[in-house]
Amino acid sequence: MTPFRTVFFIALLLASSRAGGSNMTSSEIYHELQRLKVTGSVLYVAAHPDDENTTLLSYLAQEEKLETAYLSLTRGGGGQNLIGSELKEELGLIRANELLQARRIDGATQLFTRARDFGYSKNPEDTLENWEEDKILGEVVFAVRSFRPDVIITRFNPAAGPTHGHHTVSAQLAVKAFSLAADPNAFPEQLNRVGTHQAKRIFWNGYGQRGPGGPRGRNSAANESREIVSLEIGKYNPHLGASYTEISARSRSMHKSQGFGRASRRGPQTERLVLLDGEPAEGDFLAGIDTTWKRFQTGAQIDALLEETIETFDYDAPWRIASALLDLDQRVAALPESRFTRSKRAAIRKLVVASLGLHLEARWDGAYLVPGQTGAFSVELVNRSPESVRLRSLEARLFHADSWPRAKTLNRIENLDQLLDRDASSLVSIEFALPMDSPLTQPFWLETAPTTGIYRFSNDRLLELETVPAPLSVVATLEIDGRLVPFEMSVEQVISDPVEGEVRKRVAIRPEIVINPDASLALFEDSGAKRIDVSVTANVDSFNGRLEAVAPKGWSVAIDEPEIALYADNPTQTKRVTVRPPDQSSEGAIAFRVVDKDGRTLGTRSKEIVYDHIGSHPILSSPQTKVARLELARGGTRIACIQGVGDTVPAILERIGYEVDFIEADEIEADRLAGYDTVLIGPRAFDSLTGLDRKFDALLAYVEAGGTLISQYNTTSFRAKSRFTSPYPIRLSRERVSEEKVEMRILKPEHPVFNHPNKINRSDFDNWIQERGLYYASSWDANYDALLSANDRGEPPRDGGLLVAQYGKGWYAYTGLSFFRQLPEGNPGAIRLFVNLISLGHGK
Numbered sequence: 001m002t003p004f005r006t007v008f009f010i011a012l013l014l015a016s017s018r019a020g021g022s023n024m025t026s027s028e029i030y031h032e033l034q035r036l037k038v039t040g041s042v043l044y045v046a047a048h049p050d051d052e053n054t055t056l057l058s059y060l061a062q063e064e065k066l067e068t069a070y071l072s073l074t075r076g077g078g079g080q081n082l083i084g085s086e087l088k089e090e091l092g093l094i095r096a097n098e099l100l101q102a103r104r105i106d107g108a109t110q111l112f113t114r115a116r117d118f119g120y121s122k123n124p125e126d127t128l129e130n131w132e133e134d135k136i137l138g139e140v141v142f143a144v145r146s147f148r149p150d151v152i153i154t155r156f157n158p159a160a161g162p163t164h165g166h167h168t169v170s171a172q173l174a175v176k177a178f179s180l181a182a183d184p185n186a187f188p189e190q191l192n193r194v195g196t197h198q199a200k201r202i203f204w205n206g207y208g209q210r211g212p213g214g215p216r217g218r219n220s221a222a223n224e225s226r227e228i229v230s231l232e233i234g235k236y237n238p239h240l241g242a243s244y245t246e247i248s249a250r251s252r253s254m255h256k257s258q259g260f261g262r263a264s265r266r267g268p269q270t271e272r273l274v275l276l277d278g279e280p281a282e283g284d285f286l287a288g289i290d291t292t293w294k295r296f297q298t299g300a301q302i303d304a305l306l307e308e309t310i311e312t313f314d315y316d317a318p319w320r321i322a323s324a325l326l327d328l329d330q331r332v333a334a335l336p337e338s339r340f341t342r343s344k345r346a347a348i349r350k351l352v353v354a355s356l357g358l359h360l361e362a363r364w365d366g367a368y369l370v371p372g373q374t375g376a377f378s379v380e381l382v383n384r385s386p387e388s389v390r391l392r393s394l395e396a397r398l399f400h401a402d403s404w405p406r407a408k409t410l411n412r413i414e415n416l417d418q419l420l421d422r423d424a425s426s427l428v429s430i431e432f433a434l435p436m437d438s439p440l441t442q443p444f445w446l447e448t449a450p451t452t453g454i455y456r457f458s459n460d461r462l463l464e465l466e467t468v469p470a471p472l473s474v475v476a477t478l479e480i481d482g483r484l485v486p487f488e489m490s491v492e493q494v495i496s497d498p499v500e501g502e503v504r505k506r507v508a509i510r511p512e513i514v515i516n517p518d519a520s521l522a523l524f525e526d527s528g529a530k531r532i533d534v535s536v537t538a539n540v541d542s543f544n545g546r547l548e549a550v551a552p553k554g555w556s557v558a559i560d561e562p563e564i565a566l567y568a569d570n571p572t573q574t575k576r577v578t579v580r581p582p583d584q585s586s587e588g589a590i591a592f593r594v595v596d597k598d599g600r601t602l603g604t605r606s607k608e609i610v611y612d613h614i615g616s617h618p619i620l621s622s623p624q625t626k627v628a629r630l631e632l633a634r635g636g637t638r639i640a641c642i643q644g645v646g647d648t649v650p651a652i653l654e655r656i657g658y659e660v661d662f663i664e665a666d667e668i669e670a671d672r673l674a675g676y677d678t679v680l681i682g683p684r685a686f687d688s689l690t691g692l693d694r695k696f697d698a699l700l701a702y703v704e705a706g707g708t709l710i711s712q713y714n715t716t717s718f719r720a721k722s723r724f725t726s727p728y729p730i731r732l733s734r735e736r737v738s739e740e741k742v743e744m745r746i747l748k749p750e751h752p753v754f755n756h757p758n759k760i761n762r763s764d765f766d767n768w769i770q771e772r773g774l775y776y777a778s779s780w781d782a783n784y785d786a787l788l789s790a791n792d793r794g795e796p797p798r799d800g801g802l803l804v805a806q807y808g809k810g811w812y813a814y815t816g817l818s819f820f821r822q823l824p825e826g827n828p829g830a831i832r833l834f835v836n837l838i839s840l841g842h843g844k
Contacts, residue, residue, distance in 0.1 A: 023354075029354050030315070038066060038067075038292075039344075040289055041067035041069075043143065043147050043153070044152075045154050046154070047072070048073075048095070053205055055245055058233075060108070061106060070099070070111065072110070073140070074113075074166065075092035075095060077117045078118055078119040079258065080684070081645065082645050087646070092117060093609055094614060095255070096112070097617065098254045102251040105247060105251040109343075114136065115453065116451070119738060121164060121165030124165050127168075130453030144197055145181050146464055150200050150286070151289070158172045181197045204274040204276050227274075227275040232270055248262075305328055321351075323481045325352050326485065333345060356383060357384030363491070365493070367507065368508045370540060371438040371512070372436045379429065381425075381476065388481075390420065391417075391476060391479075392479050396409070397409060400439050404462060404469065420478075434509070443468075445462075470490035471491075472491035492505060512543075513538055513594050517532055517625045521655070525634070528580075529581075531578055532590075534574065536573050536594060545602070546594065547559055547562045549590055557580075579627065581627065586627075591622065591624045604622075631758070634835055637658060637677060638677050640661050641660055644689075650680070652823040656831070665691045673702040678839075680838075681711040710815065713815065716734055729781045736772075739772070745789040745797075747785075753840065764833055769827075773815070784814075788801050802817060
């Protein structure tokens, strides 16, 4: 192996073998030893986070003990969000990390491509066009060549049908990659990093029987001619103390943003695998595959050593296998280097840590560092075994996406000889100096703006990542039984919280100056000035400078007291910025920056995405506020909002002058609603708010007395359908218009919705994003007026996206139009149309 490839190999091995595992029980150590015996592998392929079958993944990884990976083509930014207001790339960050947390539970690993979830797609052709077919096909081929699975399983049927285009394409690309990965003429540029590979067979994980008497899957009749392999995956694992259905429930429940929390289920569960290509399985999905170490030239020796290690394992003295594990590591290292050998060696080293009860920890007192900062990381090492362990060297490292898997060395201390006494805490430190060009902590796939269907990053090696590396780490090389073994630790801040106890957080690299306007969007309904508050935070001990703003043509900006003086005890100042729009319609963005005394221009916007189940993740962007001067008239002024899921519409209405109050479902009473011009029911409110349906009589009384009630889209889940209520019957469906540029046909141009207080025409539907609408009504009572019609290419007209009816003296509207996406983007036409809905019955 050349020195260059050796550096890459060590970096890749360390990236997948972070120090840890010392909290394994002896039963778990024994189970992991059993997993080491198996050399087979399975690659599971689908389109999005939460598409994966977590029960099957748990079974394959823990019962069959196969190297199991889930290749999600996208990070899932095109969906909805049940737990917050984040959408698009922010939602993709959440869902990608939910996948990583799920894999920590079910034992599989996680892979991605560059494909971007651009929203619902009704056909494979649209998906392939946006994903630049050959690009993503090449990345699926690369995943097959890199992971080298014996078996590939798709979640979805490759035959086009009435499903998400992303789903169908994920299966179609997997089927193509099954053959192309073995063809040296296909994507030959990959062959300098990976070899060709032919999997034995590829299956579709057909939606089969789920438990006794369960329903048969879709297209089951069409698949009777294909070979089907059935697996009983509901088994109980005594070493893990849970069945695979129980493990699956915990893993599936990590997809909280999609509302996929699940209670544990016990008992049998049968999965069906439909053979798509490859050799016949003859009832065994692993037929003809040698899953032992004997598939390698020297594998018989490894197999024998593993058998002996397992046979002599002592639950009361697990450290006794450490020497054998290090022998095993050496033997695996002698095999041709590959992703498989790296994975097995990482698993062996985790078992070394666990068997010796090693605790390895690198700490920094603060939550962050900034480029150019110096200091020393504290390293704690504890050996809780009678075996001799010595610290021989330390190395501080910096992750850089452009050069991964090579890391930048910040400092290295050689020739240490520190014995780790049993059960004693050994503390050492390693100094560092961060370079001024250190990369700021953020998702590497968001460093450059994506296209509609593709994330852009230059380093193809990042496609091999199975987790997100820590920004900073320390490698401790230990001498154990005469052998030098490196272990990598993420640098963390460790906090003792009086409520939560021990709280750990990876130390991030933050910008020197953070500029956060209080609004990413400012709307001006007339020519009057408005105020934007801009906070400036220094992540250094002291800073002096000046806040500046660059405005579009025709806009004026004045900053009250722009001079900035920031100190450690007062790191943030908020500046008042007065913005005055032009007299006519105009859109643009105001860019903010800070100039220091040396003339440097600084400032980055930073938003922390924080949830308990995924931790804290920053998203960085340019500090700017999008501004729009609207030609806008309003009817009514007071709005009561019953908030839905991720409901950002009320905040937009406040920015154009409405007075908005929030009302809980249990507060809905006729007296409480009196005095409001309009009541808004937010997206998916019937799905998320228990008891809203029982309060609908009070809402109807409000409408009957002259109020206006606007109900935004609701899903067709069993819970939502059973709760959704309207004054006249409406049947909701999964119909949607997913192409955001298709024509919107106004069916009743004379209707007040299109005339008061703003005149609506076709241009008001320009520049909508992602989709026109979703969860349209498929049928409705004759009392409703259907006002808009649209359809995706090749489909019949969809007229159920905006239904309006008079009820008593008031008005009711149901709309599936995606106002929840358009209004936060500041789309003028969408805002004008929504204001007209609010204004029904108010004014002339």
